[in-house]
Amino acid sequence: MMNRIFCAKKALFSLFLISGITALNAESFRVSKVHELTVVQTAESEGTAKLGINEALAITLPADQTFLEGLELKFEIPETVASWTDSVACSVYSNITPTPKASQIDYSGTRAYVRTLPGKLSWVLQIPLKSENSIKSNNYTTKVDTVITPSKNMIFVRLQPVMKGVPEETLNAIVPITVKPILMNKGQLSFKLVSSEKQLAPCTIFIDDKMTLLNEHSKVLLDTGVHDISIISEAYRNEVRTVRIDRAKTTELTVEMKSLEPTLLITAPEGTDVLLDDVKCTTFGKEFVITEGEHRLKVRIGDYEILRSINAIKGKTYTANFALDLQITED
The missing domain is CATH 2.60.120 (Jelly Rolls)
Incomplete structure (x- = not known):
């Protein structure tokens, strides 16, 4: 024994002695x-x-x-x-x-x-x-x-x-x-900002109220769980998102940066005539840009007609929904 x-x-002892020598030098073996x-x-x-x-x-x-x-x-x-x-x-x-x-x-x-x-x-x-x-x-x-x-x-x-x-x-x-x-007990956020412009204007990005240095195509490691994302810019509307980060997984987030120009979204039944500042509208169901200031909206179906006014402000989206009445809401 x-x-x-x-x-x-x-x-x-011999094994560790050999190991100590080969820690800096390669050894050959079979x-x-x-x-x-x-x-x-x-x-x-x-x-x-x-x-x-x-x-x-x-x-x-x-x-x-x-x-x-x-x-x-x-x-x-x-x-x-x-x-x-x-x-x-x-x-x-x-x-x-x-x-x-x-x-x-x-x-x-x-x-x-x-x-x-x-x-x-x-x-x-x-x-x-x-x-x-x-x-x-x-x-x-x-x-x-x-x-x-x-x-x-x-x-x-x-x-x-x-x-x-x-x-x-x-x-x-x-x-x-x-x-x-x-x-690691973290995940990755793959972050992408897009806009209709050829070159994206500068944006400031906050993750959980902490300013983060990211560009429009960035990846950042985050703790697992839910995180709040805010994008602030003088050239675009502010955007807010909530993302969930899972362990050892990449979560992709694409944010479309919208212009500060006011937009209008019109929904109306088929056969309805809509005029904006006396010009017939042909765009329904999606936002389109309007100028800042006062606008007149006329909706007519048969002999029924409604007139409304919109005071368009920079950075706002307006929705005109015509049913039995015309409702204008501001976001």
């Missing part, structure tokens, strides 16, 4: 097989690979990693491995070459993290991919203490034996590893 502990400590998994930026993304000892796992990350803080790897450790504490190590590599694939067994890379599998049947390893992250270690998880920079959008994980005298059943064990993305 003492000899086994001595061998384990010696193997572990694996017996490479498994492949792909992670996407959704909470439902999950994949499992069953690794043998001295096999590796190549985890492909999405091209867009806006919401991706890290990776969570859950190891289901067989009893034959757990009972031989410190007999198998897990290493995480960066700058792996060549590009991993199932038919390739010889690689070179920088070992960024190494640890022997603990003497328990389940272990969760969390790998941070960004310096700013919310990942925290606890009694049930282990956090890699350095940020792993993906190479070619890939993380490479390797299992290897590090103790001599380990029984065959341990060396032949299969370790299932389930990989999930760790997503």
Whole structure:
């Protein structure tokens, strides 16, 4: 028993010594097989690979990693491995070459993290991919203490034996590893302002009453939940919107900036004659621009006629709805 502990400590010391040297230099190694998994930026993304000892796992990350803080790897450790504490190590590599694939067994890379599998049947390893992250270690998880920079959008994980005298059943064990993305508790607002003008005039944008520096085509990360958006401009009407931001999702918001010129919307039954300042109207059911100041609206159906006046003010929309009577409302 003492000899086994001595061998384990010696193997572990040698492994960490090698790791310390290779933290700045690439090492070459051979694996017996490479498994492949792909992670996407959704909470439902999950994949499992069953690794043998001295096999590796190549985890492909999405091209867009806006919401991706890290990776969570859950190891289901067989009893034959757990009972031989410190007999198998897990290493995480960066700058792996060549590009991993199932038919390739010889690689070179920088070992960024190494640890022997603990003497328990389940272990969760969390790998941070960004310096700013919310990942925290606890009694049930282990956090890699350095940020792993993906190479070619890939993380490479390797299992290897590090103790001599380990029984065959341990060396032949299969370790299932389930990989999930760790997503930030934020979403993204894709913001777009449009107008009928060729060039959009300057606008001031407020999110939850806080001025935000955005242009007409911007993306901004926001906490999940409901947010109030206000757009203020001297050239357009003020616009207010409410958006809901979901975790790790992009919400698109397009706002049409309307001119400050007053507009009129007319609705009337078919066969109704409508005259605006004695000119027959042909536009119904949608807004059209009118000039500021006093206007006369005449609506006639058969022998029935109604006259109304509108004092059009800058930045206002007027609705003329003819039923049995003519109603004018101001927004």
